[in-house]
Amino acid sequence: MALIVHKYGGTSMGSTDRIKNVAARVAKWHDAGHQIVVVPSAMSGETNRLIGLAKEIMPQPDPRELDMIASTGEQVSVGLLAMALLAIGKDAVSYTGWQAGIRTDSSFTKARIQSIDDTRVRNDLNQGKIVIITGFQGMDEDGNISTLGRGGSDTSAVAIAAALKADECLIYTDVDGVYTTDPRVVHEARRLSKITFEEMLELASLGSKVLQTRSVEFAGNYQVPTRVLSSLTDPLMPLDEEAKSGTLISFEEESNMEQAVISGIAFHRDEAKITILGVPDKPGVAFHILGPIADANVEVDMIIQNQSVDGKTDFTFTVSRNDYAKAMSVLEAQRESLGAAKVLGDAKVSKVSAVGVGMRSHVGVASQMFRTLSEEGINIMMISTSEIKISVLIDEKYMELAVRALHKAFNLEQA
Amino acid sequence: MALIVHKYGGTSMGSTDRIKNVAARVAKWHDAGHQIVVVPSAMSGETNRLIGLAKEIMPQPDPRELDMIASTGEQVSVGLLAMALLAIGKDAVSYTGWQAGIRTDSSFTKARIQSIDDTRVRNDLNQGKIVIITGFQGMDEDGNISTLGRGGSDTSAVAIAAALKADECLIYTDVDGVYTTDPRVVHEARRLSKITFEEMLELASLGSKVLQTRSVEFAGNYQVPTRVLSSLTDPLMPLDEEAKSGTLISFEEESNMEQAVISGIAFHRDEAKITILGVPDKPGVAFHILGPIADANVEVDMIIQNQSVDGKTDFTFTVSRNDYAKAMSVLEAQRESLGAAKVLGDAKVSKVSAVGVGMRSHVGVASQMFRTLSEEGINIMMISTSEIKISVLIDEKYMELAVRALHKAFNLEQA
Known part of the structure; x- marks a missing residue:
């Protein structure tokens, strides 16, 4: 019982x-x-x-x-x-x-x-x-x-x-x-x-x-x-x-150690990417960019800050496509006070992720993933990783292709 | 406040x-x-x-x-x-x-x-x-x-x-x-x-x-x-x-003592009347008749037991018209064990009532009511009374006439 x-x-x-x-x-x-x-x-x-x-x-x-x-x-x-x-x-x-x-x-x-x-x-x-x-x-x-x-x-x-x-x-x-x-x-x-x-x-x-x-x-x-x-x-x-x-x-x-390194390929079609070019690289810049975005109730997912060159840096992050217009207008309004040169946006991007606890103990998952995408001619715009997940941001039009290629590359069709 | x-x-x-x-x-x-x-x-x-x-x-x-x-x-x-x-x-x-x-x-x-x-x-x-x-x-x-x-x-x-x-x-x-x-x-x-x-x-x-x-x-x-x-x-x-x-x-x-003797005329159109003729008049007869009716979840309203003649009596009661068929079949099934001669029913009767606390201190309300109905040629089948109410059962077809006549007789149209 x-x-x-x-x-x-x-x-x-x-x-x-x-x-x-x-x-x-x-x-x-x-x-x-x-x-x-x-x-x-x-x-x-x-x-x-x-x-x-x-x-x-x-x-x-x-x-x-x-x-x-x-x-x-x-x-x-x-x-x-x-x-x-x-x-x-x-x-x-x-x-x-x-x-x-x-x-x-x-x-x-x-x-x-x-x-x-x-x-x-x-x-x-x-x-x-x-x-x-x-x-x-x-x-x-x-x-x-x-x-x-x-x-x-x-x-x-x-x-x-x-x-x-x-x-x-x-x-x-x-x-x-x-x-x-x-x-x-x-x-x-x-x-x-x-x-x-x-x-x-x-x-x-x-x-x-x-x-x-x-x-x-x-x-x-x-x-x-x-x-x-x-x-x-x-x-x-x-x-x-x-x-x-x-x-x-x-x-x-x-019991999962026996299993495949990767358990599944997840994706999120409706992403958007925003880049702020030429921001003075001083302490608090990330907060000054993302604070107003959070105040507008927009959730930010992936974030990248480039290596600073001549005291200036580029800052890129992704939001859900629904929030794209709102986030862009918030940033345009802040551009001058941020001292940024330009704000760029791309609302036709998608996120694809490989997920699996197996990757904790297996090296080479990331390189396998990047090789597969490269062989399909798919450019990677952003990368983020966690202990059991690697996500890449790519052009929306390649999303299905990327998911199919990765599913095959990690042998997920086989039990 | x-x-x-x-x-x-x-x-x-x-x-x-x-x-x-x-x-x-x-x-x-x-x-x-x-x-x-x-x-x-x-x-x-x-x-x-x-x-x-x-x-x-x-x-x-x-x-x-x-x-x-x-x-x-x-x-x-x-x-x-x-x-x-x-x-x-x-x-x-x-x-x-x-x-x-x-x-x-x-x-x-x-x-x-x-x-x-x-x-x-x-x-x-x-x-x-x-x-x-x-x-x-x-x-x-x-x-x-x-x-x-x-x-x-x-x-x-x-x-x-x-x-x-x-x-x-x-x-x-x-x-x-x-x-x-x-x-x-x-x-x-x-x-x-x-x-x-x-x-x-x-x-x-x-x-x-x-x-x-x-x-x-x-x-x-x-x-x-x-x-x-x-x-x-x-x-x-x-x-x-x-x-x-x-x-x-x-x-x-x-404050109501000043007011009219009667406050309103109420009526209930959908009544039905059932009479059991020639029941031996011995203790418990009412219970023996009404017990099975209650067991069938039928609610009884007015009840009359006639003066006994030669050890036999007639027993009449009213039920809601919805329950009439059910009550009749219960009684038909009980007729022999009750020793009753006959069960009669009438499903086209209505109840009209005069209500008012004033009648407590005023005599003659009943006689006024009966006179009014008599003048309209309306026969009274049953009567029941409480401290502040007199109800009569009459032929359904006279109901509106009775209500109008009583409303007028008690001057209810005047404040």
Whole structure:
């Protein structure tokens, strides 16, 4: 007997028929003798409907009141799922975040879980009940309802699994796992049966949006074995088959040592690059350039400062393409006070990254990557590296070519 | 400065524009220096939508889980109304039933309020905040969400007003008060500026559904001055005019002594009458007849047992027309074991009632009523009386005639 946490996304909960499917799947796990906690999202479209109503009244909704409203989508879901289980003869009970003891800070609309008092849930599990808990929300110390922000139900599920010391947290979603790259770009992309949470974190933050980044951090910090798997399979498929499906985010790094050096190729198409030429190279120059950008709520990704020549330097950074126009106008306004000669921009660039914990212990990943791109005639504009990732910025028109070439060069089509 | 509780129904909260209107009205009262608590219903249609979803999953929804779901409609409403007030610069905060300290029993879907801890609300009011509290719901002693049943927001508002010892509870609704009878039947029907809670109780239970019966009981038990008034007026109409509009449910009986003997003529069109002929008149006969009826969940209203002749008696009672077929089949099945000769039914009868606290101290109300009906050639089938009400059962086809004649006979068209 194991204690398993299931999480279902909005699409899986999208209609009463789909909710009945979820109930059938959950019942199958419970029938096999496991203790089950389920964390469902709001029915698809519901959270947007609620936020839409709020914005009709207050274009910049008050965060506390927005959480009061937005949290109701999950409350409806848990009640419906509990009923769907009761209707097929399973003993089930639903709880809101506050009822389940989920305490957060007071950062409404982006609250962080501080603690979970699992007394009530554990009692129910010991009585053989299936417990359904709202994702996405909790209660602050003053008894206000808080939400964790978009995708927060993933984080709720992993946090609840951590608090209960669950054996596994199963994230049911509309993809069947994590791939070596986007199958729409590389036909030979392969599903990974296992990935480390650090690799998952890099892939998630690089735009492979299978799991909310914070939930992966949580899984890493609390060592919660977490599996991403499909909710589109037959709910009555054999349990032992389902239990091995999808992609497991693991914490046994040694097992990965055997594996490939690189786990996947991630990419981010919509990047933009901005260069400030001829800035006087004195202390604080980076802050003086990036301060106004941050003040305009623009997030900066890659940053390069060139070797200074004659007391002048060039400074280049990338932003999301959505923020390009805003960032350019901020800098144009600052150009004179910065003493810069010129501001250049290029909004047709993309980022491609090779990710893998294996590269920690293998030299030559970077050179293999650069050789492959060079052989395809692709110029590298910027490079950034971390312990388990190398990213390059290239011309947008070469992005698919680069992803396919790297996927092949690192043999990712082979298990 | 007074402490005022406002309650708004689902129609008043039916769209974001209407919610802005409610906010404008509430702000006007707050600007005049009053402390304001608002209890809004769910947006019109929302509770039905939620119950519909539940029934798709479980035709007889589990009561606890249904309350989990159904309570969200009001939670959305309070958040939206708080935002609408914040958007026009008023300091407002919303609370669910459990946050506002509303403790109920555990009779899910028809819970009763047991206590209200008003500490939090009172603190906010003292800080000048407008407090918005969900109607229709509370929390039981185990921390489960409970609802008070249909129309429960009226009861919430009056109960909150009682707990806070509010100066007045204003129930804003889509009628502009309580009338001497239904204006659709009697054109001369007049709005009453004042009515006692006992009269209101009789009128409400007789089908003039302006207020939920339990809310009127609450108002009576806790002596909460409660006013029914229109939410369809201009929200910016002068406050002193609005404060005197509608109908006040009062507790100063002496002031009513001056008023008319009869306050209103109520009616209930859809009645049915059932007679059991020739039942042996022995102890327990009423129970043996009505027990199976109650077991079938049929509510009985008027009851008559005739004077016994030769050890046999006739027994007549009325039920709502919806329950007529069910009640008849229950009795037909019981006829032999009751030793009854025959069961007769008539589904085309209506009830007309004259209501007024004034009749306590005035003799002759009954005879005036009977004379009037007799002059119109209307036969009375059954009579029942209480301290402040006389009801007669008549042929359905005479109902409007009876109401008009009685309205005129008691001079109700004159203030």
